[in-house]
Amino acid sequence: MPKTDGRVLALDLGTSSARALVLSPDASPVPGALARHKIAPTYGGRGEATIDLHDYIEGLLGCLDELQQNGHLTDISDIVLSSQWHSIVALAGTGQALTPVIPWVDTRSVPPTVDSSFDEHAFHARTGAWLHRLYWTRRIPWLRSVVSPSSYAGLPDLVLERLTSERVTSVSIASGTGTLDLATGSYDAEALAVAGVSESQLPAIVPTGWTGVLSSAFALRWPALAGVPIHPPTGDGAASNVGTGGYDETTAAVTVGTSAAVRVVHPIDGAPELPWELWRYRVDDRRAVTGMAFSAAGNLHAWLTAVLQLDAEHREPTGVEIGSSRVIGIPFQAGTRPPETVPGGSGAYFGLSFDDTAADLLAASLQGASLEIDRGLRMLDGLFGRDLQVVLGGGGIDASAWWRKCLTATFARPTEVCAEAEVGARGAAAVALGLSPSPGGESLKPVATDVERVAALRPRYESLRALAAQASAVLNT
Incomplete structure (x- = not known):
């Protein structure tokens, strides 16, 4: 018990x-x-x-x-x-x-x-x-x-x-x-x-x-x-999943801290065959966690707000419609996680012009990070044979209402937000003591016009993402 x-x-x-x-x-x-x-x-x-x-x-x-x-x-x-x-x-x-x-x-x-x-x-x-x-x-x-x-x-x-x-x-x-x-x-x-x-x-x-x-x-x-x-000890990714409320195979947890990840906790016995693009670790003696991690997330937001010298009032891209920015940001500043091999120092912006603002650059970065996470979510949907429920958690989620809405629109499905920022500690306690915490925060529904704009943006993003990866190879020769 x-x-x-x-x-x-x-x-x-x-x-x-x-x-x-x-x-x-x-x-x-x-x-x-x-x-x-x-x-x-x-x-x-x-x-x-x-x-x-x-x-x-x-x-x-x-x-x-x-x-x-x-x-x-x-x-x-x-x-x-x-x-x-x-x-x-x-x-x-x-x-x-x-x-x-x-x-x-x-x-x-x-x-x-x-x-x-x-x-x-x-x-x-x-x-x-x-x-x-x-x-x-x-x-x-x-x-x-x-x-x-x-x-x-x-x-x-x-x-x-x-x-x-x-x-x-x-x-x-x-x-x-x-x-x-x-x-x-x-x-x-x-x-x-x-x-x-x-x-x-x-x-x-x-x-x-x-x-x-x-x-x-x-x-x-x-x-x-x-x-x-x-x-x-419990690995922070596994702990964060459970602490956010994603502790079974019906639910994907998206956590945003220094880095970001999308993961599903499931029994180790009878686990689905692992795709090459995803990793799998253990939660405890009975459960595993399968997912994809991303090196640019909260660190990306912190870096950009510091570089642009944005005060607390302007650390949200307020006024920029989700999926609408002409600028496209490819968040490869810290490279990619395996099995991809894009090295750090490969971040890129496409479409910059003199009338772009700090809010445009910030929105492009957060949208790019959201599209990266969405790639992992869609792989997990396919692996578990359903459109997974999504819970959001972590310090980056807690800090940005715009990013929460952007993720919800990019995923094109409702999301639940974890009310607790300390999801790692909460999850470690839940794993050790057999608890099943619920998200307990707000419920978000995607806005149809936002979803449409992101859907139109996605193919352009994917093409430019491939171009940025090719450019990184030239930069590092």
Whole structure:
């Protein structure tokens, strides 16, 4: 039976911030019970993107100190974690970190070494991943070429180890490494061979029902949390889906944070055959999540409003009709996710003229991102054999009424909006405790004239998208 008594402490390990917040028994945030540590990744000109591990963990611990100082760590029954997928740290034999945290956005890797018998389509069907630099099959050989690691772990594994003194991972986090056999929930032998590691060099995978407790030192630091069960972490994409209200195969959740994704949660048993264009990870011991991710979303909005120096009053393209802008924006600023190979620095605008305004540029970017997400939604419709219901969630959704309406018109179907912005934390609690949250926000219906304009725009967008991809190849030769 779902456990709903007591409050829940959620640790949300994001790319731009680490947060600790307290949730009520129904997984709703308790007002005022939120502490945040901002994260500033370090970027370099050769594709580098790193996060300081010590600063990250100490900042997260400071968030717990802040909650305790404000009296929020009382009556906590469970501790849950939602974490960014795909991160990796190379470790020495002593367990000391040899590298910073390498997050998904870092583009460094080495080409894969496989023999002629390797079947990447079969590999993708089994692991839900590709041989792409996003995954450990490419990351580990690259790390081994620059340092001499004894083992490897992701950010959530090391946070969990710091809290409990146990270095373990969940089936959800392990699936994001690209080294998991989705059907068995164990490391995939072929993936390990490609990466050149043994299972003993990676964190042990624990079942969904596993729990740990705080080490004695942290139990003294936060006495109210002593003995409180700590649940295995859930990958942020899976957590966000469930937290938004998309927790079965009838519903696609569209979440917009730093990046964006459209995903469907479904049972792992009897899962439909995975198309080459989509990825698949695990939610927990029973469920998988299938979808498509996009590198430009909330970060695109933040970048453009900063570049255009738009104040709070002008951060919406008010006055621009959805689908009507002459300008077409192709949101390849951060490249594309696999299996496409468009690199970062490939964003483009077509149709600019001297009478275009900041609102036109902003509308074109948000419309372009919406059309990208729509491509994934239509693939998922086909995979599950129906026009899926759609729920919208995440900080980007919460921040822009225009974008919510644009997405609804682009999808050409009604949408439900999640009332809670903290969908990752909410979803981690729901996965750990067996809850089924509802969106609880506004219901949107597409405006017929908006739908017609977007339908007319779509073929032009697709043609120019292909042209932008070709131009990126020229730019990067």
